[in-house]
Amino acid sequence: MAREDDGPVDGTSRRAAELERENAELRRLLAAQTPPDGHRESARRRPGRSAAALALIVVATLLAPAAVIAAWAERTLTDTDRYVSTVAPLANDPVVQSAVAGRITQELMARLDVATLVHEAIGELQGTLDDREIAPRATAALSALEAPLTSGVESFVRETADHLVSSPQFSTLWAEANRTAHRQLVVVMQGSDGELLQVQDGQLTIQLSEVIDALKERLAERGLDAARSIPSVDASFTLARSTQLVDLQNRYGQLVALGTWLPWITLGLYAAGVLVAVRPLRALLGAGLALAVAMVLLGAGLAVSRELYLDALTGRVMRLDAAEVVFDQTVSFLRVTLRTVGVLGIVVAVAAYLAGASDSARAVRRTIARSFGQVRTRAERRGVTTGQLGTWLGRHGRAARGAVLACGALVLLLAPQLTPHLVVGTALVAGVVVAVLELVARPARGGDGAVDPPGRDGAHDADARSA
Numbered sequence: 001m002a003r004e005d006d007g008p009v010d011g012t013s014r015r016a017a018e019l020e021r022e023n024a025e026l027r028r029l030l031a032a033q034t035p036p037d038g039h040r041e042s043a044r045r046r047p048g049r050s051a052a053a054l055a056l057i058v059v060a061t062l063l064a065p066a067a068v069i070a071a072w073a074e075r076t077l078t079d080t081d082r083y084v085s086t087v088a089p090l091a092n093d094p095v096v097q098s099a100v101a102g103r104i105t106q107e108l109m110a111r112l113d114v115a116t117l118v119h120e121a122i123g124e125l126q127g128t129l130d131d132r133e134i135a136p137r138a139t140a141a142l143s144a145l146e147a148p149l150t151s152g153v154e155s156f157v158r159e160t161a162d163h164l165v166s167s168p169q170f171s172t173l174w175a176e177a178n179r180t181a182h183r184q185l186v187v188v189m190q191g192s193d194g195e196l197l198q199v200q201d202g203q204l205t206i207q208l209s210e211v212i213d214a215l216k217e218r219l220a221e222r223g224l225d226a227a228r229s230i231p232s233v234d235a236s237f238t239l240a241r242s243t244q245l246v247d248l249q250n251r252y253g254q255l256v257a258l259g260t261w262l263p264w265i266t267l268g269l270y271a272a273g274v275l276v277a278v279r280p281l282r283a284l285l286g287a288g289l290a291l292a293v294a295m296v297l298l299g300a301g302l303a304v305s306r307e308l309y310l311d312a313l314t315g316r317v318m319r320l321d322a323a324e325v326v327f328d329q330t331v332s333f334l335r336v337t338l339r340t341v342g343v344l345g346i347v348v349a350v351a352a353y354l355a356g357a358s359d360s361a362r363a364v365r366r367t368i369a370r371s372f373g374q375v376r377t378r379a380e381r382r383g384v385t386t387g388q389l390g391t392w393l394g395r396h397g398r399a400a401r402g403a404v405l406a407c408g409a410l411v412l413l414l415a416p417q418l419t420p421h422l423v424v425g426t427a428l429v430a431g432v433v434v435a436v437l438e439l440v441a442r443p444a445r446g447g448d449g450a451v452d453p454p455g456r457d458g459a460h461d462a463d464a465r466s467a
Contacts, residue, residue, distance in 0.1 A: 074259020288349030
C-alpha cells in the first residue's frame with residue numbers, strides 16, 4: 001500500500017490507511033490490557049476481599065425478605081392513604097358484601113322484636129274480624145300466618161341490607177370508617193385504647209354502627225317504622241384474626257424502626273458487597289440473581305402462610321371465604337412489593353451480565369457496536385454526522401452512560417410507589433438512551449490519528465474494530 005507522502009492517493013486509499021493505523025493501535029492497546037486469567041490470578045491473591053463480598057451479599061439476601069415485610073407492615077400501619085387503599089376495595093367484593101349484609105341483618109334482627117310486632121298486628125286484625133263476625137276459620141288462618149310473617153320480615157331486612165352493601169353509599173361508609181379507624185389503629189398499636197378499631201384477643205375489628213344506622217333508615221323508608229326505634233348497635237366486622245396481632249401491638253415501635261431502616265441497611269450491604277468484590281460486575285450479577293430468588297422464596301412463604309392462616313380459622317369463623325378475600329386484599333401491596341423487588345433484581349442481573357467480561361457478553365457488545373458503526377459509516381457517506389457532540393461522546397462515553405444509569409437509579413429511589421411496570425419501564429428508557437448515545441458517539445482520535453484508549457467494557461474498542 002502506498003504511503004501518503006509517496007504521492008497523491010484517492011479518498012478510499014487514505015481511509016484504508018487510516019483504518020490500518022487505528023486497528024494497529026487498537027491491537028496494541030488490547031494486548032496491554034490484563035487478560036481474563038489475570039483477573040482470576042488477582043482474585044486468588046486477594047481471597048479476603050472475595051470472602052467478604054460473598055458474606056455481605058449473603059447477609060443482605062437473608063435480610064431482604066424481612067426488609068420487604070417490615071417496609072410493607074410499617075407503611076400499612078403509619079400511612080392512612082395506603083391503609084385505605086388496601087381495605088377500600090373490599091367494599092366492592094361480593095363475598096365481603098354478603099358477609100357484612102349477613103352480619104348487620106343478624107344484629108338488627110336480634111334487636112327488632114319481630115314476633116311481638118307480628119303478634120300485635122295479627123291481634124288487631126283478629127279484633128277487626130271479630131267485630132265483623134267473620135267465621136272462626138279466618139281467625140285461625142291468621143294465627144297460622146304468624147311464623148311465615150316473621151320469616152318474611154327477616155327476608156325483608158336481609159334484602160334491604162343486600163341493596164345497601166351493593167350501593168355506592170356502602171363504599172363511602174366503608175372507606176370513611178376505615179380512614180377514621182386507621183387513626184385509632186395507630187393509637188391502639190401504641191398501647192392506648194381505641195374506639196372504632198380494636199385489637200383484642202388477637203382480632204382486628206372495625207365498627208359497623210354507621211352502616212347499621214343507614215340500614216335502619218332504609219328500612220323505615222320502605223315502611224318498617226319500628227326500625228327507627230332500635231337504639232344504636234355496637235357491632236363489628238373482623239378484618240384479621242391472629243394471636244400475632246398482640247405481639248405486633250407490643251412491638252409497634254420496633255416495627256416502625258425496622259420498616260424505616262432495614263431496607264436501607266439491606267441495600268447498603270448489597271452495595272458494600274459489590275464494591276468490596278475483586279470483580280464488581282460479577283458480584284452485581286450474583287447479587288441481582290440472589291435478590292430475585294429471595295423474592296421468589298418470599299412469595300412461596302406467603303402462599304404457605306395463607307393456607308396456614310385459613311386452616312387456623314376453619315371452624316372459628318362463619319364465613320371462611322370472606323376471611324380468604326380479606327387476607328388476599330390485605331397482603332396485595334406486599335405481593336406487589338415483592339414482585340417489584342424481584343423484577344429489579346433481574347434487571348440488575350441482566351445489566352451486570354451485559355456489562356461483564358464474559359465471552360458471550362463481549363460478543364453481544366461487539367455485535368451492537370458493529371451495527372452502530374455501520375449505521376454511522378453509512379450516514380457519514382451521505383453527509384450526516386454528529387460532529388463535535390459525537391466526538392465528545394466518543395471520548396466521554398463511559399461518563400455519559402454512568403450518568404444515564406445514575407438518573408435511572410435515582411428515579412427508582414425517589415419513586416413514591418415502586419411497581420414492576422416502573423422498574424421495567426425505567427430500565428427500558430435507560431437502555432434506549434444508552435443505545436442512542438452509543439449510536440451518536442464517534443470513535444475519538446488523538447492528534448496523531450490514533451484512537452483513544454477503549455473502555456474496559458469493550459464497547460468502544462469493538463465499535464472501532466467494526467469500522
